[in-house]
Amino acid sequence: MSNRNVVLRFFSAIWRGLNGVRKVLHLLLLLILFGAFFGALSGAPPLLPTKAALLIQPTGALVEQLAGDPYDRAVAELIGEAEVQTLVQDVVDAFEFARTDDRIAVVHLDLSGFVSAGLPKLQRVAAAIDAYRESGKPVIASADNFIQQGYYLAAHADELYMHPEGMIFLQGFGGYRNYYKEAIDLLRIDWNVFRIGTHKSYVEPFTRMDMSPEDRESRARLIAQFWQMYQQDVETARGLPAGAIDDYAQNMVATAAAANGDLAIAARDHGLIDELMSRTALRERIKALAGADTDDASMYAAVSMREYLGSMRLLHGPKPQSENVAIVVAAGEILDGVQPPGTVGGDSAAALLRQALNDETVKAVVLRVDSPGGSVFASEIIAQEIATLQAAGKPVVASMGGVAASGGYWISVVADRVVASPATVTGSIGVFGMVPTFQRTLKAVGVATDGVATTPWAAVRPDLELPEQARQLIQMLIE
Template sequence: MVSLFSREVVRVPDGAALVLAPVGVLVEQLSGDPVDRSLAELQGGQIRETLLPDVVRALDAAADDDRIPMLILDLRDFDGAGLSKLQDVAAAIGRFREAGKPVVAMGDAYTQAQYYLAAQADKVYMHPFGSVLLEGFGYYRAFFRSALDKLRIDVNVFRVGEYKSFVEPFLRDDMSDADKEASARWLNALWSAYRFDIAARRSLEAGDIDTYSAAYADRTEAAGGDLARVAVESGLVDELLTRGEFTRRMIDEVGSSDYDLSEYRSIDYRDYLKAVDAEPDVSSATGNVGVLVASGDIVDGEAPPGTIGGDTLAAMIRSVAADESIDALVLRVDSPGGSMMASEVVYQELRTLQESGLPLVVSMGSVAASGGYYISMPADRIFAAKTTITGSIGVGALVPTFQRGLESLGVHVDGIGTTPLSGQFSPEQGLGEDARRILQASVEDAYRVFIGRVSESRGMAPERVDNLARGRVWVGSDALDLELVDEIGGLQQAIDAAADLAGLEPGEFGVVPIEPELSLRERLAMSLVTRMQSLFGRLSLSQLSVLSPAVERLLGNLGKELEWLGKLNDPRGLYALCFCDLR
């Protein structure tokens, strides 16, 4: 039994390059049940997610590790992240670079998100058949009004706030002027930050990035269709190398692998973390700051990691309050919101924790909007990145009814009830007039509650809150000016602030991740999976996709538009939700 829970021993080769090769999207918290994730990985169905904290922790540890002389960025399998997450990784790469260690990036080609990280390197290499595609940021939605009309489905919408746009896809076939106006502000702010960061690292002007995108077609034609040449001539790539040429270049830098002379000496960042975690802890912490992650859509009841279940998160907050070893709590919020009821459950639990005297600091990730902002309000201090998407203070309700579709099929609903309200909320008959009045009044009351919560927590007059609310989205730098957040900073700054509030001395406290405790069954299952992977290797049971990347992207985007419908489980049908993802 003891051997089942023992860790796999990983050795760090002396002089090995650290390889950062993120897979999928960067996330604050891996989604799904941990046992299901392990089993899926064993069967070849790799979960395309990479933990942001793991990446940052590996880079920071390697910066001070004499065994690691350089960093290689392999971004081929990286699918992207919110801009603030990219900036967090870029900052960690910068700390590695400041330790006097070189950083190189190699890619077959670079998407916009991949290139942001690649640009942090001292040298950017690319395959001669590659390209650097910088499209700019976009905010595009699928609209279903005509489709719903053809299906004869009525989606009854109730909202407060002309900028509360998550309901628009069911009301229109295009984006409203109000949504375009509000979205243009935060989109341009994010693109400005992206351009500035890239230009600073590549010794370019921010306008050069705009020119590259705007003139991409002209430059491609002038280069005879050679996209790699365009990237080099534009100053985005330093040199074109095939994979073999890059490998030989790295062998010259760090030597050959002990196991394969045709490969360079390296260690993947995941293996490096295993080795670092297995080393003795020599810290002398006199107190602890807990870090609790709230990531994903907010739903009522229980939910697995990657989704915020109101009851699940509330229970974890109570466990923190009962843990005498935790001196302060940082809540890391990365959520567009969701259920109003679940948001209120979490809010009240955080208020109770804060009133108990335990310092509470919120660190906002890429998105902390609508319900994500709602659960941030009880904090003593709120930190956001300049590029955090936040605000979206507003409430809406969606109630689909199917009476027209049923009638077209020859299905008719009739009967009697005992009160005037009987049948008024029936999806088969359509909403009655009293039902509509009740729902609209309920939404307006929920909005007043939201405004009141902001007014109380931020010390603002309700009228001022209403002026900057009504569903409008802000970036972190604007939110600071509007006093919706307290400071610009990342997770580490929030942790330091929480420690200061708790009276802990800098450098003399520990950081404790607050995670659900695994049951004996889960620990056994995960340990067995790890052992099977080690003994037999990964089973190749998954099949190659027969879909083109373009079709996969289309299906993925449409799937995201509809996936959230399955999470609409608020008991009153009220939602504080922001559709503010980028494409």
């Protein structure tokens, strides 16, 4: 036996050992995660205080569906790399449960970590806040600083407080994008663009250096409607005179100057908040309603939204019925194949719809759509599964979220009924395709491509000019 074989066998044995250890550790991690998960499901619901404040702290973006599969999210959370998101339905459910729960004396809506949400999602949560307030129990909203989306929710509270060093920043709505035509020309890239519809503006950054008149018109109209809705909702909720929000946003420099540069005082003086309050004073205010925490007298008695939902859903969650309505969420870009949550896989969504088809207890399906569109093929696969459900006598209702455009609109309109928010962006205004080729880029650095082929299709390559037959075929496919 040669020395080389001995060395190879030695290192192979080490690698097999390390690989075995890796597999064992991976298995142990899976056992721990699934043990904790099923333990939480099967165990008794956590005990809640007899009197407490419900602390709702939406962080990151409000979403219809958390991104990534549950295992990936669990691992990411363990190592501190989880994407920060909050489910809209969690916040809505927390308010609904608390409305009739005598143990909840007050809801503290802490918006300091809230980042973003579209108007339809904000309106859903605002409606849940308003319904909770009908119980006579207060909602106290607070933040160190308020962004525009967070302030929308806070405006629906009974009491609205901000830190004395904070500010409210209302930037309105805008629609800006970068345009790359000159950069593409400098790089000598040929973007072969095919489209139908004058308002299909997705391709414009590759073909222009500014916004087309058609795109400018549609975007201006859209953001004006959003801003109008935002102003009306907030002014009604806060009891402000019409135009107060626009006046504050348009004249922020003058408003700040009148308050000696203190935007916190400016917000208070304009009635946007009730009072400037330190964190200590805020805790004392909520403590007066909910009582003190048994372990920390300086803190009010509180239960987090996560703990509260974990308890209430075990006790009062939906029970198996002989007749059910299935909810299938289609949130994110529509892509081919199997995709994780946070995107819409053509095959993934089709499998869920087939599951509803084959479940005899499912009598109808709600398709919750929050998607800008994507793959035409994947959209058609989903639409076909919806048609199969309908043929089996199971009606489908499409419920549109913040956006149901292009492919998102495609899979919605085949439903038996379509419902949407006044702030939903929906419709399909065209189809496009883009094929870049780099033959001029390569030539500029001294690279050429040449060869022979039996058909023109063999010459469809990124390093050759797109053949005329290919152009004609792609345009026909687009049309």
